[in-house]
Amino acid sequence: MQRYFVNVNQLNKNVVTISGSDVHHIKDVMRMHSGDKIICSCDEVAYLCVIEEISDVVRCSILEDITKNTSLNGKVTIAQGLVRREKTEEVVRRLTELGCSNYIPLIMKRSIIKIDKINDFKLDRYQKIIKEASEQSQRNDLMKISGVKSINDLIKELNDYDLLLLADANEDNFMLKDIDFVANHYQNILVVIGPEGGFDDSEKEILINNGFKVVSFGARVLRTETAPLYAMSVLGFLLGDKDED
Amino acid sequence: MQRYFVNVNQLNKNVVTISGSDVHHIKDVMRMHSGDKIICSCDEVAYLCVIEEISDVVRCSILEDITKNTSLNGKVTIAQGLVRREKTEEVVRRLTELGCSNYIPLIMKRSIIKIDKINDFKLDRYQKIIKEASEQSQRNDLMKISGVKSINDLIKELNDYDLLLLADANEDNFMLKDIDFVANHYQNILVVIGPEGGFDDSEKEILINNGFKVVSFGARVLRTETAPLYAMSVLGFLLGDKDED
Numbered sequence: 001m002q003r004y005f006v007n008v009n010q011l012n013k014n015v016v017t018i019s020g021s022d023v024h025h026i027k028d029v030m031r032m033h034s035g036d037k038i039i040c041s042c043d044e045v046a047y048l049c050v051i052e053e054i055s056d057v058v059r060c061s062i063l064e065d066i067t068k069n070t071s072l073n074g075k076v077t078i079a080q081g082l083v084r085r086e087k088t089e090e091v092v093r094r095l096t097e098l099g100c101s102n103y104i105p106l107i108m109k110r111s112i113i114k115i116d117k118i119n120d121f122k123l124d125r126y127q128k129i130i131k132e133a134s135e136q137s138q139r140n141d142l143m144k145i146s147g148v149k150s151i152n153d154l155i156k157e158l159n160d161y162d163l164l165l166l167a168d169a170n171e172d173n174f175m176l177k178d179i180d181f182v183a184n185h186y187q188n189i190l191v192v193i194g195p196e197g198g199f200d201d202s203e204k205e206i207l208i209n210n211g212f213k214v215v216s217f218g219a220r221v222l223r224t225e226t227a228p229l230y231a232m233s234v235l236g237f238l239l240g241d242k243d244e245d
Numbered sequence: 246m247q248r249y250f251v252n253v254n255q256l257n258k259n260v261v262t263i264s265g266s267d268v269h270h271i272k273d274v275m276r277m278h279s280g281d282k283i284i285c286s287c288d289e290v291a292y293l294c295v296i297e298e299i300s301d302v303v304r305c306s307i308l309e310d311i312t313k314n315t316s317l318n319g320k321v322t323i324a325q326g327l328v329r330r331e332k333t334e335e336v337v338r339r340l341t342e343l344g345c346s347n348y349i350p351l352i353m354k355r356s357i358i359k360i361d362k363i364n365d366f367k368l369d370r371y372q373k374i375i376k377e378a379s380e381q382s383q384r385n386d387l388m389k390i391s392g393v394k395s396i397n398d399l400i401k402e403l404n405d406y407d408l409l410l411l412a413d414a415n416e417d418n419f420m421l422k423d424i425d426f427v428a429n430h431y432q433n434i435l436v437v438i439g440p441e442g443g444f445d446d447s448e449k450e451i452l453i454n455n456g457f458k459v460v461s462f463g464a465r466v467l468r469t470e471t472a473p474l475y476a477m478s479v480l481g482f483l484l485g486d487k488d489e490d
Contacts (some may be wrong), residue, residue: 005465070464090335097471099463176482218344219315219486220382226342229471233478237421241464 002030003039003135004044005036005142016040016049017056026051026058039066044140069243070139074187075101076235077155078228079159080107081195085122087225092126095143096133098232103145106151110197121148151203154192155210160191164212167227168199171216179215181238193227247275248284248291248380250387261285261294263303271296271303284311289385314488315384319432320346321480322406323473324399326353326440330367332470336404337371341378343477347389351396355442366393373480399437400455401445406435409457411473416461424460424484434480438472 004022018026018040026032040047040060046067049060051209078095082105083090095103105121113120123145130143158164163179163186192207199207208214217230251265263271264283271277277296285292285305291312294305323340327333327350340348350366358365368390375388402407408424408431437452445454453459462475 094471094474097465097467098475099465137467139465169398173317175485218481219313219488220342220344220384222342222382226339226474229339229474230343230478230481233475234482236475237479237482238279240420240422243464 001037001039001048002026002032003041003138003208005131005135006040008040008043011042014060014062015052016042016047017058018060019056023054023056027054030222033240037063041135041140046140067140068138069241070099070137071141071242072101072236073242074185074189074239075139076232076239077102077104077108077188077190078193078231079149079190080126080193081106081224081230082111082113082121082148083195083225084113085120085125087217088126089129091225091228092143092145093129093133094229095232096130096139097137097220098229099139099236100228100232102145102146104146104154105148106154106192107148108151108195109200111195112197113195123147141142151206155206158190161188162186164207164210165189165191165215165231166199166204166207166212167191167193167217167231168204168214169216169221170198171214173216174214175216175218176234176238179213186239191228191231193224196224197216246278246279246282246284246293247250247271248286248383249415250376250380251285251287253288256287259307260297261287261292261305261307263305264301268299268301268303272299286380286385291385293379295395303422312385313484315344315382315400316386316430316487317346317481317484318487319430319484320436321477321484322349322433322435324349324351324394324435324436325438325473326351326358326469327358327366327393328469329358329439330365330370333371334374335471336473337388338374338378339474340477341375341384342382343474344384344398344481345392345473345477349391349399350393351399351437352393353440353448354445357442358439358440368392371406401449402421403435404457406433407431408434409452409455410434410460410476411444411449411457412436412438412462412476413449413459414461414466415443416459419459420461420463421479421483422476424458431484434484436473436476436480438469439478441469 036051040049047062048064048066051060053059134142281296285294292307293309293311298304379387
């Protein structure tokens with residue numbers, strides 16, 4: 001069933017009022033009518049709703065709370081050296097589907113995207129993609145995405161995390177399987193992934209000095225846009241879903 | 246270092262002769278000269294070579310065998326309902342990086358791509374992408390890709406596999422983590438993934454009757470082009486690399 005994210009101010013008792021581009025989607029793309037049912041997600045709660053009226057807005061009545069927990073059993077944040085827009089779009093979409101909590105684009109020395117273009121970072125566009133991907137994948141929450149940060153910004157925010165990983169294609173010995181996820185019950189993992197050109201030595205040094213563990217993602221060299229998908233797939237598998245068992 | 250795949254007939258004792266589009270890549274894209282070093286991969290062996298001469302062909306001398314095992318500790322075949330060309334291109338590229346052995350595009354009832362367009366299946370184009378992705382990811386072998394098959398074709402070829410999985414977003418209970426990979430030492434896994442519209446009931450039935458186990462990839466609904474990447478990431482993680490330990 002089609003799912004739409006709404007804000008708490010769009011809820012009034014038993015009624016949800018949908019406005020903006022979702023109205024176009026309901027009317028013209030899905031060609032829905034009064035009586036059709038949709039799911040409205042608000043603040044991590046999913047409501048089964050029936051459409052009562054379609055005009056410039058769509059008005060629905062809430063039938064029942066059908067929230068199903070689609071979260072992972074822990075949070076994963078992926079921070080990645082800035083890559084081109086099409087690649088960021090793909091990464092952001094797939095990470096949302098795979099259950100990632102947070103995406104942080106990083107200014108790094110070997111990024112192809114340069115500092116003077118940072119104003120080009122299309123946060124709005126990525127947030128729209130995240131919303132669509134959350135609806136499609138039936139998440140109740142939205143993946144967060146921050147504006148562009150430096151490594152110095154990032155290391156000021158490390159207190160919340162209980163596992164800090166730096167993915168490096170040159171690392172040979174230490175693999176994800178060497179981390180004891182069962183014993184440690186990690187709840188908040190941060191993975192830093194380099195841009196196309198990889199990490200500069202000084203960047204690696206500052207991260208390692210701040211507690212990051214260098215890890216290999218296997219014997220094959222992954223592209224920078226494949227590495228986050230590998231990390232998120234495997235970490236999602238290892239954390240498991242909240243509603244399991 | 247740049248890696249090129251060559252056939253056994255391009256090797257003559259200590260000399261490798263590179264022809265075709267790789268010559269353009271070496272000359273005009275990489276702007277290499279005599280004395281520059283490259284890796285030539287042939288029949289799963291990687292040779293460190295030095296360029297001796299660049300003309301209409303590129304002639305190199307072999308310096309040493311530097312084969313590093315980049316294969317997984319077992320084979321994974323992904324069979325997927327036909328999807329659009331751009332999606333197939335992306336899936337094929339990422340699966341190659343992630344160590345997949347074999348990709349089989351399947352005719353399925355709910356594929357958006359219809360039977361009369363099957364001649365449009367650009368096998369040559371996909372093979373080129375696989376070659377590039379193998380070079381970039383430093384694989385010594387190429388992922389195989391077959392022409393389009395039907396489910397009936399597929400079930401005639403099941404003898405080689407020791408684990409048959411059918412990925413279904415509607416499955417709630419049986420997850421990848423419920424499979425005992427350690428005890429069973431699977432060596433040849435086949436995963437079937439539906440097209441955008443999912444499996445038709447009759448397709449699921451025929452696969453289940455032929456020994457497929459229905460498995461969930463987690464609480465979130467993955468797009469058909471994300472599901473193979475999730476499967477390959479997690480199965481690659483579970484199988485591990487051949488050269489580990």
